[in-house]
Amino acid sequence: MHLGSIYLIVRDFNKSVRFYEKLLEMSVSSQNMQRFAQFEFNGKNISIMNGYFDAMNPNLTVRKGEYVEEFDNLVAIVEAENTHKFVLNLWTENLEQERDRIKQLDISGQLTSIKYINNVSPYYYFQLTDPDGNVIEITGQYSPQRGEFDE
Incomplete structure (x- = not known):
């Protein structure tokens, strides 16, 4: 396959x-x-x-x-209604720089801040939507600011 x-x-x-x-x-x-x-x-x-x-x-x-x-x-x-069961995942070398680039493009009404999740290893990402409401998740290297994701 x-x-x-x-x-x-x-x-x-x-x-x-x-x-x-x-x-x-x-x-x-x-x-x-x-x-x-x-x-x-x-x-x-x-x-x-x-x-x-x-x-x-x-x-x-x-x-x-x-x-x-x-x-x-x-x-x-x-x-049909978009149920967001599909996520297009892309990655980049520099997450913060990529988010800034996309923000400058002004191509999406939905653009999140950089987020963090950890279930096996730390994972940084942000999300946006395309013109049809499909979710795009962009991951990559990120160095959080001091205290940014402290619990």
């Missing part, structure tokens, strides 16, 4: 592509019309799928095989 791609079904394709280009500091690696865009990381992909494309362009998509509403109705999927 090998990871092909993780893809997010989005409401506003162009807005999501711009968001991820800024967040990831890279351009789209490949794109299929306004339907699908990929960001490639050493053979692994995060992809953006336009949840409305197929319904708006039925002449551009040929489907064969069983139609399963739960999997194949992309409009219903993109319009």
Whole structure:
């Protein structure tokens, strides 16, 4: 088994592509019309799928095989409530610098402070949301200020 791609079904394709280009500091690696865009990381992909494309362009998509509403109705999927059961985790060498960079970009209405959790080893992270409300967690090296996370 090998990871092909993780893809997010989005409401506003162009807005999501711009968001991820800024967040990831890279351009789209490949794109299929306004339907699908990929960001490639050493053979692994995060992809953006336009949840409305197929319904708006039925002449551009040929489907064969069983139609399963739960999997194949992309409009219903993109319009469903986001339950936050999916978290996209990214890491960086310098957590504080990355959080400052993302704050400067002003690309998310939700951006947390740096947090700490320890269940096996110390773990520092912050979170933000993409245009569809998907949670992104960014982890990395961090040296807390004196007393910052004291109990």
